[in-house]
Amino acid sequence: MSAVNERVATATPAIDDVPLPQAVRTGLNRRSLLIGLGVAVAVFLVGLAAPSVASSTYNQGILVSGAILGMVALSIAFLAHRSGLVSLGQTAFYGGAAYLVAIATTTWGWSPLAAGALGFFGAIVLAVIIGALCVRTPGMSFVMLTLAFGQALYQFVILDSVRKTTGAFDGLSVTFAPNTTFLGLTQSDIATPSKIWPLVWGCLVVIATIFWLAGRSRFGTLLEGIRENEERARFSGYNTYLPRLAAFTLSGAAAGVAGVLFAFTSAYVSPDVMTFSTAGNALIAAIVGGVGTLIGPVLGALVYVWGQNKFASTSGSNIDFYTGIALIIVLVFLPGGIVGSLERLFRWAKGRLRRRSS
Amino acid sequence: MNLAQLLNGISLGALLMIVSSGLAMIYGLRGVMNFSHGALYMVGAYVAFAVTTKVSFWFALIGAPLVLGVVGAILELAVFRRVEKRSPIEVALIAFGIALLIERGVVAIWGSNTKPVPAPAALSGTWTFLGTSYPSYRLVVIGIAFVVAIALVVWLWRSRTGLHIRAASHDGGTASVMGVNVDMMSLIVVCLGAALAGLAGTLAAPFVSADPSMDTAILINALIVVVVGGLGSIAGAMITGLALGILQVLGNVYVPSVAPLVPYALLIAIILWRPQGLAGTRTQ
Numbered sequence: 173m174s175a176v177n178e179r180v181a182t183a184t185p186a187i188d189d190v191p192l193p194q195a196v197r198t199g200l201n202r203r204s205l206l207i208g209l210g211v212a213v214a215v216f217l218v219g220l221a222a223p224s225v226a227s228s229t230y231n232q233g234i235l236v237s238g239a240i241l242g243m244v245a246l247s248i249a250f251l252a253h254r255s256g257l258v259s260l261g262q263t264a265f266y267g268g269a270a271y272l273v274a275i276a277t278t279t280w281g282w283s284p285l286a287a288g289a290l291g292f293f294g295a296i297v298l299a300v301i302i303g304a305l306c307v308r309t310p311g312m313s314f315v316m317l318t319l320a321f322g323q324a325l326y327q328f329v330i331l332d333s334v335r336k337t338t339g340a341f342d343g344l345s346v347t348f349a350p351n352t353t354f355l356g357l358t359q360s361d362i363a364t365p366s367k368i369w370p371l372v373w374g375c376l377v378v379i380a381t382i383f384w385l386a387g388r389s390r391f392g393t394l395l396e397g398i399r400e401n402e403e404r405a406r407f408s409g410y411n412t413y414l415p416r417l418a419a420f421t422l423s424g425a426a427a428g429v430a431g432v433l434f435a436f437t438s439a440y441v442s443p444d445v446m447t448f449s450t451a452g453n454a455l456i457a458a459i460v461g462g463v464g465t466l467i468g469p470v471l472g473a474l475v476y477v478w479g480q481n482k483f484a485s486t487s488g489s490n491i492d493f494y495t496g497i498a499l500i501i502v503l504v505f506l507p508g509g510i511v512g513s514l515e516r517l518f519r520w521a522k523g524r525l526r527r528r529s530s
Numbered sequence: 531m532n533l534a535q536l537l538n539g540i541s542l543g544a545l546l547m548i549v550s551s552g553l554a555m556i557y558g559l560r561g562v563m564n565f566s567h568g569a570l571y572m573v574g575a576y577v578a579f580a581v582t583t584k585v586s587f588w589f590a591l592i593g594a595p596l597v598l599g600v601v602g603a604i605l606e607l608a609v610f611r612r613v614e615k616r617s618p619i620e621v622a623l624i625a626f627g628i629a630l631l632i633e634r635g636v637v638a639i640w641g642s643n644t645k646p647v648p649a650p651a652a653l654s655g656t657w658t659f660l661g662t663s664y665p666s667y668r669l670v671v672i673g674i675a676f677v678v679a680i681a682l683v684v685w686l687w688r689s690r691t692g693l694h695i696r697a698a699s700h701d702g703g704t705a706s707v708m709g710v711n712v713d714m715m716s717l718i719v720v721c722l723g724a725a726l727a728g729l730a731g732t733l734a735a736p737f738v739s740a741d742p743s744m745d746t747a748i749l750i751n752a753l754i755v756v757v758v759g760g761l762g763s764i765a766g767a768m769i770t771g772l773a774l775g776i777l778q779v780l781g782n783v784y785v786p787s788v789a790p791l792v793p794y795a796l797l798i799a800i801i802l803w804r805p806q807g808l809a810g811t812r813t814q
Contacts, residue, residue, distance in 0.1 A: 258619050305798070309805050312563055312618055316757045317801055323750060324794035333787035448746050452626060459623065496630030503624050504613060 200389050208388070212381040219373045223366040232365035234481060236437055238474035239372045243379055243430035245458040245469035247423040250383045253463045254392055255419050256399035257310060260451045261318030264302060264325045265295040265424040267446035269431030271329060274344040274441040275337060284354035288432045295428020296421060303420035308413065310402070319451070326446035343442030346435050354436060362436050372433055379426045380466045386422060395419055453495065460498045462509025471511060533662040535783050536776070541668045543775020544675030548730040549748060550755040550767040551682060552723030558699040558762030559719045560610055561618055565625040568749025569632035570724050574598055574731020575740040576636055579645045587650040587736070591674075594732040595725040602724025606717050629745065637742050647735035671733045678729065679768055686764065695719060699762060754797045759807055766809030 223232045244266050251257050269291035276287035306317045329338040338344065348359045361367045386392055398405045398412045406412050435441050444450060453476060461472025476495065483490040506513040553567045574594045581590035609628065613621050648654075649667040656663040686692035697705040698715045706712045730748075731740075738744060755774055759766030774793055781789035800807065 258623075305802060309801060312622070312761070313757070313801060313805060315563075315619060315622070316753060317798065319750070320754065320794045320797045324791055324798070327790040327794065331787065331790065448750065455623075456627075490634065492630045493634040496627040496634070499627035499630070500624055503616075503620055503627070 200385065204388070205385075208384060209381070212377055212384075216374060216377040219377065220370055222373070223369050229365060230481075232369065234477050235474070236365045236369060236372050238477040239376045239470070240430050240434050240437065241454060241457060241477055242470035242473035243376055243433075244427050244454040245461065245473040246376075246379060246383060246466070247426035247430075248455055249458040249461075249463040249465075249469040250387070250426070251419055251423040252458065254387055254395040254399070255307075255416055257307065257314050257416070257420070258455070259318040259420075259423070260315055260448075260455060261302070261306075261320075261322030262423070262427045262454055263446045263451040264318075264322045265299055265427035266431040266434070266454075267329075267441075267443075267450075268298050268325060269295040269428040270435040270441045270445050271338060271344070273432050273435035274346045277349070278344055278347045279337070281349045283352050284348050284359075284436070288354060288436070291432040291435065292425070292428050295431060296425050299421045299424025299428070300417070303417045303424065307416040307420050319448070322446065322451050323448060326443060326448075329446060330443050341443060343440060343444075346439045346441065359439070363439060365437075368433075368437055372437070375429050375433060376470065379429065380470070382422070383426070384466060386419075391415060391418070449492075456495050456499050460495075460502045460509055462512035462515075464508055465511045465515065468509045468511035472509070532783070533660060534664055535779055537662075537664050537668065537672070539776035539779030540772070541672050541775070542779060543772035544672050544679075545730050545734050546748075546751055546755055546771035546775050547679055547768045548675050548726050548733075548771075550752045550759070550771040551679065551764050552726035553752050554756045554759065554762060554764045554767035555695075555719050556723040557756060558764065559695060559702075559716055560606075560614075561621075562610055562625065563618065563622040563753070563756075564723070565622050565749065565753075566605070566629040566632060567625075567723070567727055567752060568745035568747075569629040569636075570598055570601065570727035571731040571734075571748050572636060572740070572742070572745040573601065573632060574728030575647070575735040575738075575744060576640050576645065576731075577728065578732035578735040579640070579647045579740045582647050582735075587647070590732050590735075591729075595728045598728025598731075599721045599725040601728075602721040603717060605724065606720035610716070610720065611713070629749075633742060633745060640740070642742050645740040647740060649736040667736060674733060675730075678726070682726075683765065683768075691715075691718065751793060754793050757807055758797055758800045760809035761807055763807065763809040766807060770808065 222235055226232050226235055244262055247265075248259055248262050251259055272294040273287045273291040276282040276290050277284060282290070302318070302321045306314055306321070309317060328334065330340050331338075332340060334340070348354075354362060355371065357367065357371070394405070394410060394415050397408075398410070398415060402412050431445070434445065454473070457472035457476045458469040459472075461470070461475075462468030476491070479494055480491045483494065502509055508516065549567065549571055553564055556562055556564050556567075577594040577597050578587070578590040581587075581593045605628070609624065610621070613624060616624075653667040653670055655666055657666045657669060658664075659669070686696060694705070694710045695715050695718065697708070697710050698712045702712050734744075751774065752771075755771045756767050758774075759768075759770035774796065777792055777796070778789065781792040
C-alpha cells in the first residue's frame with residue numbers, strides 16, 4: 173500500500189522542483205526572523221538575572237532542574253504540537269545522554285567536553301534509529317512504541333550483566349578527571365546553581381529558538397500538513413516520512429542536551445532518569461503548561477520541580493496527586509494547557525474590548 | 531526443561547491473561563487505552579489484603595472483583611462517558627492521571643509499606659504433579675484463571691449480551707442503529723474489565739504482596755500484550771498474555787542476562803512486522 177503511494181508520489185513533480193522566492197522556500201521572512209532572534213537575545217539577557225532574584229541556593233537549584241526538565245518537556249511539546257506524535261520515550265535520549273556522559277567521564281576518563289559531545293551525539297544517533305522505526309506508525313501505536321523503547325533502555329541499564337558499565341540500580345557518579353573543566357567550569361562550579369545557570373538558560377533559549385524557527389518555517393507547515401492528513405500530503409508530492417523523522421531527531425537532540433546538563437549538574441546518574449514515571453512527568457509538564465506554546469512546557473516543568481521538592485515526603489512524593497489532578501483538569505477543561513488557555517482568554521478579552529470601543 | 535518452571539510461566543501468564551483481556555475489552559468497545567488498568571489491579575490486591583485480614587481470603591476472591599466492578603462503573607459514568615468525543619490519546623492520558631490519583635489514594639489508606647497477603651491455609655502446601663511438587667496455591671490460580679477465561683469467551687460468543695458487545699465493538703454507530711444499547715454495553719464492559727483486574731490483583735496478592743508500585747509493571751506488560759495481541763482482540767490478548775508469561779520465565783532460565791528485555795523486543799518486532807497486532811484488524 174505505502175509502496176504504491178510512494179511510487180505515485182515520486183512520479184508527480186515534487187513541489188520543491190518549482191523555483192520559489194527565498195522567503196517562500198524557507199517560510200521565514202527577514203523581518204520576522206530578526207524580531208524573533210531579537211526577542212530570544214532579550215529573553216536570554218533578562219533570564220541571566222534569575223539567580224539573583226531567586227536568592228537562596230535552594231531556589232537556584234530548582235531553577236536549574238526546572239530549566240533542564242523544561243528542555244525535555246519542550247522537546248515533547250514540539251513533537252506533539254507540530255507532528256501530533258505523543259512520545260512516552262523521551263527518557264531514552266535524556267537518560268541515554270546522561271548515562272553516556274557518566275560512563276565517558278568516570279569510567280573512561282574522557283575530558284568533560286568530549287563526554288558532553290558524546291552524550292549529545294549519542295542521543296541524536298539513538299533518536300535517528302528509534303525514530304526510523306517509530307514515526308511510520310502514528311497515533312496510539314507511536315505512544316506504545318516509544319514507551320517500549322524507553323522502557324527497554326531502562327531495563328537494559330539495570331541488567332545485572334551490564335552492572336560493570338552502568339552500575340545497575342546503584343547508578344553512576346559523574347567525576348571529572350583532575351584539572352579538567354567543562355567550558356571553563358570546574359566540577360564544583362557546575363555543582364553551584366548560580367554558576368551553571370547561564371549555560372543551562374542559554375541552552376534552553378537556544379532550543380526554544382530553534383523550535384520556534386522550525387515551527388515558523390516551511391518545514392513546520394509541512395509537518396502540520398502531514399499531521400492533519402498524511403495521505404493528502406503524500407498525494408501532493410511530499411515525502412511524509414523524512415520530515416517526521418527530522419522532527420523526531422530534533423526533539424531527541426533537545427532531550428539529549430538536557431540529559432548532558434543533568435548528568436553534569438547532578439554529578440550522579442541513576443536508573444530513575446529512565447523510568448516510566450520520569451517519561452510521564454515530562455509529558456504531563458508539557459501538557460499542563462500547554463504544548464502549543466514555548467513558555468508553557470518550561471513553566472510546567474518549573475512548577476513540577478518546585479512541587480516535587482515541596483511535597484516530598486517519606487511515603488513517596490505527594491506531587492503525583494497534584495500532577496494527576498492538574499493533568500485531568502487541563503485535559504478535560506483547559507485544552508491547550510494553562511498558557512494556551514490564558515492566551516485564548518487574552519485574545520477573547522481583546523476582541524471584546526475592541527468591539528465595545530468601535 | 532523443568533515442569534516447575536513451565537508452571538511458573540503459566541501462572542504468571544494466567545494473571546497477565548486476565549488483566550489483559552479486560553484491557554482489550556475496554557479498548558475494543560470504548561476505544562480507550564486504559565492507563566489506569568494497572569492501578570485497578572493494585573487496588574484489587576489491597577482490597578484482598580483488607581478483606582483477608584478481616585474475614586478470609588475466600589471472601590476477598592468474591593469481594594475484590596465486586597468492589598472493582600463498582601470502581602469501573604464510576605470510571606465509565608464519571609469519566610469515559612464524558613470524554614468519549616475526545617481523541618484516544620487524550621483519554622488515555624486522562625486515565626493516566628486517574629492512575630496517579632488512585633496510587634496516592636492507596637498510599638493514603640494503606641501506607642507505602644508492602645502488605646503481605648497469606649494464601650489460604652488449605653492451599654499453603656504443595657501438590658505433587660507428574661513427579662514434581664509445586665505450590666498448590668499457584669495451581670489453583672492457574673485453574674481459576676483458565677475457568678474465568680473460558681467463561682468469558684463462551685459468554686461473549688454465546689450470550690445475547692456478548693453478541694451486542696461484539697457488535698458494538700465492531701461498529702458502535704451501526705450497532706446503535708440496530709437497537710443495541712451501546713452505552714449499556716460500555717458500562718458492562720468497563721465494569722467487567724475492572725472486575726477482572728481486581729480478580730487478578732487478588733490472585734496475585736499472595737505471591738507478590740500488595741505494594742504501591744505494583745501497578746506500573748503490570749500496566750506496561752498488559753499494554754504490550756494488548757498491542758501485540760491485536761488492538762481490541764480479546765482472544766489475541768489472552769493468548770499473548772499467556773505466551774508472554776511463559777516466555778518471560780523461560781527467558782529467566784535460558785537467557786537470564788537479557789530476559790527483562792524480552793517483552794519489549796517482542797512488542798517492537800510485532801508492531802514493525804504487523805502494525806495491527808497478531809489477531810488485530812485495525813491499527814488505531
